[in-house]
Amino acid sequence: MNAGTQARLDRIGRDGRYVVVPMDHGITLGAVTGLKDIESTIDAVTRGGADSVLTQKGVAPRVHPNKNDAGYVVHLNASTVIGPDSNDKRMTGTVEEAIRVGADAVSLHLNVGSDSEPTQIEDLARVTETAERYGIPVLAMTYARGPGVDEHDAESLGHAVRLGEELGAHVVKTAYSGDAESFEHVVESTRLPVVIAGGSPAGDEATLKAVRGAMDAGAAGVSMGRSVFQHDDPEAITRAVSAVVHDDEGATEALERAGLSARV
Ligand SMILES: CC(=O)[C@@H](O)[C@H](O)C[C@H](N)C(=O)O
Numbered sequence: 001m002n003a004g005t006q007a008r009l010d011r012i013g014r015d016g017r018y019v020v021v022p023m024d025h026g027i028t029l030g031a032v033t034g035l036k037d038i039e040s041t042i043d044a045v046t047r048g049g050a051d052s053v054l055t056q057k058g059v060a061p062r063v064h065p066n067k068n069d070a071g072y073v074v075h076l077n078a079s080t081v082i083g084p085d086s087n088d089k090r091m092t093g094t095v096e097e098a099i100r101v102g103a104d105a106v107s108l109h110l111n112v113g114s115d116s117e118p119t120q121i122e123d124l125a126r127v128t129e130t131a132e133r134y135g136i137p138v139l140a141m142t143y144a145r146g147p148g149v150d151e152h153d154a155e156s157l158g159h160a161v162r163l164g165e166e167l168g169a170h171v172v173k174t175a176y177s178g179d180a181e182s183f184e185h186v187v188e189s190t191r192l193p194v195v196i197a198g199g200s201p202a203g204d205e206a207t208l209k210a211v212r213g214a215m216d217a218g219a220a221g222v223s224m225g226r227s228v229f230q231h232d233d234p235e236a237i238t239r240a241v242s243a244v245v246h247d248d249e250g251a252t253e254a255l256e257r258a259g260l261s262a263r264v
């Protein structure tokens with residue numbers, strides 16, 4: 001691996017594990033809870049131990065003053081939930097733009113199984129080629145999503161993360177399959193570090209149990225957005241997630257250590 005790529009990977013994670021808090025949802029969902037005052041949210045999650053934050057390029061000026069020396073990932077494609085097809089992710093930036101706005105890494109979202117999969121495959125291939133030339137790590141968000149696709153099927157998730165590796169990504173993110181045993185298949189489908197998304201918030205206990213299960217299956221951490229940035233105490237939940245990812249804490253112990261009761 002290019003020395004610059006490795007050095008930048010070490011800026012968005014720690015010791016090969018990752019607590020990334022993505023807040024690119026401002027395009028997907030709009031200015032939802034946690035994203036209106038994104039400055040405070042970024043400050044809170046990075047004080048809580050997030051290794052890096054992730055946004056679209058346009059809000060970069062609102063990131064740097066508040067990220068407390070955490071790493072920064074710029075997301076390069078998007079869609080909206082009000083558009084014709086939220087699975088149809090279109091390019092919103094380039095690797096060069098990401099470098100210009102101070103990114104340590106870039107990310108791209110693919111919906112494997114969607115009608116727009118072929119274009120997204122081409123997009124990721126181009127992004128990894130350019131990123132390699134600049135020594136910029138690529139986080140591929142490879143979901144199993146599309147007509148008739150089971151978004152939590154371990155076989156499909158394993159296929160999605162392997163696609164990310166085959167196209168030159170350095171870290172892959174996907175949905176959690178729901179239990180450690182099935183998620184082992186996902187992790188074993190690639191040599192890359194696999195991190196999990198949080199999905200729609202389902203309560204602190206469910207969130208931490210998913211993180212614990214994924215880590216037990218061999219995952220390398222999380223790229224967890226809404227369950228963190230929409231929490232009523234983003235710093236505390238980040239602290240709990242980081243305790244599981246980086247300190248191998250149990251779900252309940254991590255919640256208690258962060259001052260959060262184990263509630264549904
Ligand atoms: C809002 C969602 O369904 C998330 O899983 C998004 O797909 C995550 C993605 N980065 C996005 O916001 O487009």
Ligand SMILES: O=CC(=O)COP(=O)(O)O
Pocket residue numbers: 022023024025141173197198199200223224225226227
């Ligand atoms: O960019 C978005 C993610 O990586 C996952 O977001 P979620 O809100 O945890 O599903």
